[in-house]
Structure formats: C-alpha cells, structure tokens
Amino acid sequence: MNRFEDLEAITRLNEPMAAHTSFGVGGRVSYFIEPRDWDELQLIYSRAAEDGLRVRVLGRGCNTLVADGDHDWAVLSTKRLTRFRREGNRLEVGAGYDLARLVARAEALGLAGFEALAGIPGSVGGAVAMNAGGRYGCIGERLVSAVVAVPGHAPRWMLAGEMGLGYRGSNLIDGRPFLFSATFELDTAVPRQLQERRRFIIQEKRASQPMDARSAGCVFKNPKGTSAGYLIDQAGLKGTSVGGAVVSHKHANFIVNRGDASATDILQLIGIVVERVVEKFNVRLELEIEVWTD
Ligand code: EPU
Numbered sequence: 001m002n003r004f005e006d007l008e009a010i011t012r013l014n015e016p017m018a019a020h021t022s023f024g025v026g027g028r029v030s031y032f033i034e035p036r037d038w039d040e041l042q043l044i045y046s047r048a049a050e051d052g053l054r055v056r057v058l059g060r061g062c063n064t065l066v067a068d069g070d071h072d073w074a075v076l077s078t079k080r081l082t083r084f085r086r087e088g089n090r091l092e093v094g095a096g097y098d099l100a101r102l103v104a105r106a107e108a109l110g111l112a113g114f115e116a117l118a119g120i121p122g123s124v125g126g127a128v129a130m131n132a133g134g135r136y137g138c139i140g141e142r143l144v145s146a147v148v149a150v151p152g153h154a155p156r157w158m159l160a161g162e163m164g165l166g167y168r169g170s171n172l173i174d175g176r177p178f179l180f181s182a183t184f185e186l187d188t189a190v191p192r193q194l195q196e197r198r199r200f201i202i203q204e205k206r207a208s209q210p211m212d213a214r215s216a217g218c219v220f221k222n223p224k225g226t227s228a229g230y231l232i233d234q235a236g237l238k239g240t241s242v243g244g245a246v247v248s249h250k251h252a253n254f255i256v257n258r259g260d261a262s263a264t265d266i267l268q269l270i271g272i273v274v275e276r277v278v279e280k281f282n283v284r285l286e287l288e289i290e291v292w293t294d
Contacts, residue, residue, distance in 0.1 A: 003031070003047055003048075003051055003053065003074075004031055004033060004044070004047065004074070007033060007040065007043070007044070010033055010034045010035060010036065010040065010080070011031055011032070011033045011034075012031070012032040012033075013030065013031065013032075014028045014029075014030065014070075015028060015029055015031075015032035015075070016028050017029060017061070017066040017075070020032070020058060020061045020075075020077070021058075021061035021062075021064055021065070021066060021216070022060070022061055022062045022063075022121065022214060022215065022216055022217075023061075023064075023065055023214055023215065023216050023257050023261075023263075023266065024214045024257050024261075025065070025066070025068070025257060025261055025262055025263040025265075025266060026065070026066030026067065026068065026263050026292075027066065027067060027068045027069040027070055027071055027263070028070050028071070029056075029066075029070075029071045029072075029073045029074075029075045030053075030070075030071070030072045030073060030074065031053075031073070031074040031075065032075045032077060033074055033075070033076055033077065034077045034079050034080045035076065035080065035081065036080045036081070037081075038149070038155065038180065041076070041149055041178070041180070042149070042151070042152075044074060044076055045149070045151035045152070045178075046151065046152060048074050049151060049152070053072065053073070053074050054072070054073045054074070055073070055074045055075075055076055056073050056074070056075050056076065056174060056292060057075075057076050057078065057125075057174060057178055058075050058076070058077050058078070059077075059078050059095065059096065059122055059123030059124075059125045059126030059127075059129075060079075060098070060099075060121060060122045060123045060126060062121040062122040062123075062126065062216060062217065063122065063126060063130055063216050063217060063288070063289050063290060064216065064289065064290045064291075064292060065216060065263055065266055065267070065289055065290070065291045065292065066263060066292045067263050067264075067267070067291070067292060067293040067294070068262050068263045068264050069294075071292075071294060076178075077096075078094075078095040078096035078123055078125050078126075079096045079123075080096055081094040081095045081096035081097075081125075081180065081181070082094045082096050082097050083097075083181055084097060084105070086109065089111060089185055089186050089187065089188065090144065090183055090184065090185055090186075091106065091111070091183065091184050091186065092181055092182070092183045093124050093181060093182055093183075093184070094124065094125075094180070094181045095123060095124055095125030095128075095178075095179050095180055095181060095182070096123050096124070096125065097123065097124045098122075098123060098124075099117060099120055099121065099122045099123060099124055099126075099127050099132070100119075100120075100121065102114065102117075102124060103115070103117050103118055103198065106186060106194075107191055107194040107195055107198060108191060109191075110188055110189055110190065110191050110194070111186035111187070111188065111189070112186055112187040112188065112189035112194055113141070113142045113184070113185075113186040113187055114139075114142065114184075114186070115136065115194055115197045115198050115201060116133055116134060116135075116136035116137035116138065116141075116201070117132065117133065117134075117137075117139060118197075118198040118199075118201040118202050118205075119134075119201060119202040119205040119206070119211065120132050120133075120134065120217075121217075124182055125179045125182070127139045128140070128143060128146065128163075128165075128170065128172065128179055128182050129170055129172040129173050129174075129179060130168055130169065130170070130173075130288075131165045131166065131167070131168055131169060131170055132168075134201070134205070136201060138165075139184075140160065140163075140165035140170075142184040142185060142186060143160040143163075143165070143182060143183075143184055144159070144160055144183045144184060144185050145157055145158060145159050145160060145182075145183050146158050146160075146163065146172075146179050146180070146181065146182040146183065147179075147180040147181045147182075148172070148177040148178060148179055148180060149177060149178040149180055150177045150178075151178075155180065156177070158177075167221065167222075168221055168288050173290065174290065208250065208251055209250060209251045209254065210248045210250045210251060210254050210256055213248065213254070213256040213257075214256060214257040214259075215248070215254045215255060215256050215257065216255075216289045217254065217288075217289070218251075218253040218254065218288050218289075219253055219254065219255050219270065219273075219287065219288060219289055220232075220253055220273075220285040220286060220287060220288055221285070221286050221287070221288045223283050223285065223286075226283075227253070228252075228253045228285050229251050229252045229253035229254075230252075231277050231280075231281055231283060231285070232247065232252035232253060232273055232277060232285075233252040234280070234281075235273075235276045235277050235279075235280045235281070237252060237272075237273055237276060237277075238252050240269065240272060240273070241258075241269065242265045242266075242268045242269040242272070243260070243261055243262060243264075243265035243268075244257060244258045244259055244260035244261030244262070244265055245257060245258070245261040245262075245265040245266040245268075245269045246258055246269075247269065247273065255269055255270070255273075267291070270287070273285070
C-alpha cells in the first residue's frame with residue numbers, strides 16, 4: 001500500500017538512504033518525500049499521523065548516519081524548499097537551500113557574516129538545527145527568526161532566542177518542530193574581502209580535515225575544554241578500522257567510508273573509539289552526528 005499515492009510526483013518508495021547521506025551508507029526507507037510547499041508539507045504530516053508512521057526530516061544528509069536495514073519511516077527531504085528573499089541586510093532562506101550556495105550568494109551581494117560557514121556542507125535547515133559552525137563562529141549568530149511547522153497548526157514564527165541554540169545543537173533537531181525557512185541579519189562589506197576570508201577558511205579546513213572523503217564531518221562533540229580529535233588521536237586510534245570504515249589519518253574526529261562501509265561498520269567503530277577514549281582519559285565522548293535507528 002502506498003500511503004502517499006496522491007503525492008506520487010514527489011515520493012520515492014523503498015529509497016536507499018546511502019544515496020542521500022554524505023557517509024554513503026544506510027538502509028532503505030518506505031517513503032522519501034520532497035515537499036515543494038507548505039501545503040504538501042502539512043499533508044505529509046497529517047497523513048503520517050493518521051497511519052502512525054514516523055516522519056524524519058533530512059536536509060543534505062551531511063550529519064546523519066542511518067542504520068542498515070529497512071525502516072518504515074517517511075523521510076521528508078527539504079531539498080525543494082529553496083526560497084531566497086532579500087530585504088536590505090536581511091535574507092529569508094528556505095530550509096533546503098544549500099549552505100555553500102548561501103555563503104557564495106551572500107558574498108556576491110556584499111553581505112558579510114557567513115564567512116565562518118565556508119567549507120561546511122549541508123542545508124540551511126540542518127545548519128540551523130545543528131547550529132553549524134567552526135572556530136570563527138556559527139550560523140546562530142546571524143539568525144533572527146524562523147518559520148516553523150508544528151504538525152496540524154498554522155505556520156509559526158519563532159525568534160532565534162526561543163530555539164535553544166547552543167554548541168552544535170538546538171531544539172529543532174530531527175524536525176521537531178520543522179524549520180521551513182530562516183531569516184538572517186548580515187552586515188555589508190566588499191565582496192572581494194569576503195572572498196579572501198572565505199578562501200582562507202576553506203584552505204585552513206582543507207589542511208586539517210579530509211574534506212573530499214565520504215564522512216559526516218566531526219563525529220563527536222568536543223568535551224568541555226578539550227578537543228575530541230585530540231583525544232582520539234592521543235588514544236592511538238587514527239587508522240583504526242571496522243570493515244570499510246576508518247578513523248581518518250588527517251583528523252581523528254572524522255570517520256571515513258573508504259567505499260564499501262556499512263552503517264553497522266561505522267557504528268561499531270564509534271563504539272570502539274568511545275570505549276578506548278574512556279579507558280585512556282576517563283572521558284565519555286558524545287555524538288555530534290545524528291544516528292537514525294528504529
Ligand atoms: N587534533 C589532533 N589530532 C587530530 C585532530 C585534531 O591532535 O587528529 C588537535 C589539533 O591539533 C588542535 C585541536 O586538536 O590542537 C583542535 O583541532 P581542530 O582545530 O581541528 O578543531 P576541532 O576542535 O577538532 C572543531 C569543530 C569542527 C570545525 C573545526 C575548525 C567540533 C566537534 N569540531 O574541530 O567542526 O571545522 O573546529 O573550526 O566542534 C563539525 O562540526 O563537523 C566540524 C568538523
């Protein structure tokens with residue numbers, strides 16, 4: 001039975017999540033749906049609620065590890081929610097807008113404030129939910145408000161202060177509530193200067209991170225006062241592997257899919273890393289990536 005027959009144009013059945021995640025692993029989901037507007041979004045939520053079907057929200061899949069096997073979920077992809085509206089120094093951007101594209105577009109418009117996000121893959125919705133960033137800042141610093149969807153209700157405005165944005169997290173994780181679009185306030189600057197800064201940040205990242213490998217970025221959050229990458233490295237774990245999953249030689253907080261890894265390999269490797277870091281430093285690393293299991 002296809003519960004979303006009337007949304008055929010935007011629905012794929014039994015879709016492999018390996019095709020939609022940067023790790024390139026993960027089992028199949030019953031429904032993979034790409035709503036184009038608010039009405040389709042609401043329809044998906046209400047239909048899923050009627051049938052007791054779990055809805056999970058995916059941006060570009062750059063920070064998500066989906067378990068192997070079959071999952072009876074409706075994965076709601078934000079890919080087609082790509083609104084872009086400028087009003088002076090404010091940008092209202094759809095959840096599915098590509099983050100790298102946003103950084104480039106703001107730069108071309110002479111709008112400053114997104115340079116710290118250079119080189120971070122993902123969607124705007126995912127970046128806000130995770131409060132993505134690096135050593136020069138995070139996306140939350142520029143966020144003013146968002147339009148969110150609470151299933152069965154009209155669109156709701158939320159101010160940045162209500163979203164619980166903190167270090168790599170917020171209360172919007174996994175689409176509860178679902179972020180539809182976000183509004184940012186930027187400064188003005190000369191595009192050339194912004195370009196230089198962006199290039200510098202990307203170069204710096206490229207020197208220390210396996211940017212071209214299949215990964216989900218940093219796997220663990222940094223514990224207070226130290227770096228997860230440093231601890232994993234000092235525990236001698238670089239190069240440790242399970243199946244096709246390996247702890248990166250370039251940056252120890254990255255797990256890389258060498259090509260034939262499964263989600264199970266990655267999960268086992270995560271378990272080994274956590275265990276060894278506890279043994280050596282008595283520190284329990286917490287996941288930064290989102291793991292989707294049944
Ligand atoms: N280090 C090692 N070995 C390693 C990796 C790092 O000794 O294999 C040491 C470095 O030499 C440095 C310290 O650990 O002294 C910190 O490393 P780095 O500067 O690479 O920063 P990080 O804390 O590991 C954080 C973010 C990254 C972000 C970078 C740069 C987290 C979990 N990670 O990494 O974000 O790109 O700063 O701004 O907060 C991500 O969130 O996915 C991510 C990659």
